[in-house]
Amino acid sequence: MQTARLTRDFFDRDTVVVARDLLGRILVRRFPDGTVARLRIVETEAYTPDGDTANHASRGPTPRTAPMFGPPGHAYVYMIYGKYHCFNIVTEGVGQGAAVLIRAAEPLEGVEILERHRPVRRRYDLTNGPGKLCIALNIDRSFTGHDCITSRHLWFEEGAPIPDDHVARTPRIGIDYAAEHDRLALKRMFIKSNPWVSK
DNA sequence: TCGCCGATTAAA
DNA sequence: TTAATCGGCGAA
Numbered sequence: 001m002q003t004a005r006l007t008r009d010f011f012d013r014d015t016v017v018v019a020r021d022l023l024g025r026i027l028v029r030r031f032p033d034g035t036v037a038r039l040r041i042v043e044t045e046a047y048t049p050d051g052d053t054a055n056h057a058s059r060g061p062t063p064r065t066a067p068m069f070g071p072p073g074h075a076y077v078y079m080i081y082g083k084y085h086c087f088n089i090v091t092e093g094v095g096q097g098a099a100v101l102i103r104a105a106e107p108l109e110g111v112e113i114l115e116r117h118r119p120v121r122r123r124y125d126l127t128n129g130p131g132k133l134c135i136a137l138n139i140d141r142s143f144t145g146h147d148c149i150t151s152r153h154l155w156f157e158e159g160a161p162i163p164d165d166h167v168a169r170t171p172r173i174g175i176d177y178a179a180e181h182d183r184l185a186l187k188r189m190f191i192k193s194n195p196w197v198s199k
Numbered sequence: 200t201c202g203c204c205g206a207t208t209a210a211a
Numbered sequence: 212t213t214a215a216t217c218g219g220c221g222a223a
Contacts (some may be wrong), residue, residue, distance in 0.1 A: 082216030084207050101206055131207050174206055
């Protein structure tokens with residue numbers, strides 16, 4: 001089911017607030033052949049501009065992280081471990097260097113379209129992790145800097161917000177390199193008991 | 200230019 | 212528990 005698109009104002013807010021508010025929202029991908037997939041966002045992580053040593057942008061802009069310092073609502077996509085991609089949406093104002101990582105989503109429409117990019121044994125393995133999500137959505141670095149507010153290829157819709165008592169917060173995954181304060185920060189959030197959350 | 204290492208994943 | 216795999220980034 002289609003709902004209104006999220007506007008730039010949605011992303012032009014505190015990054016933790018955006019990460020929390022993105023739960024239950026809809027990520028929409030229109031593929032080059034015109035087919036459309038809709039997925040409910042179930043897991044996110046906030047990478048904040050306040051000296052967060054887990055944040056790629058924490059040491060200032062580089063060629064790779066430049067989109068994070070641009071306008072909110074644009075994609076920041078990077079390659080990880082030489083094999084996978086991670087999709088982030090830029091938050092807060094120009095020059096801040098912040099984004100939300102989309103870690104997992106529940107397919108609602110176009111499941112068969114997602115499976116054609118990533119055949120899978122168990123249904124929950126399709127999009128329950130940031131690398132797997134990008135494979136299913138066919139997102140790579142060509143999307144970095146892409147404006148997801150005006151896009152006809154990749155955008156967000158309102159969906160339905162999740163009540164507080166259904167939201168869990170934990171430390172973020174895979175950031176052992178970060179300072180203890182940042183390792184412990186509860187900046188990963190997900191929908192409780194949702195089977196599509198990463199394992 | 201050199202060398203290290205990662206916001207992950209699947210296999211052992 | 213560990214290998215895969217390569218581009219980004221800091222150091223020289």
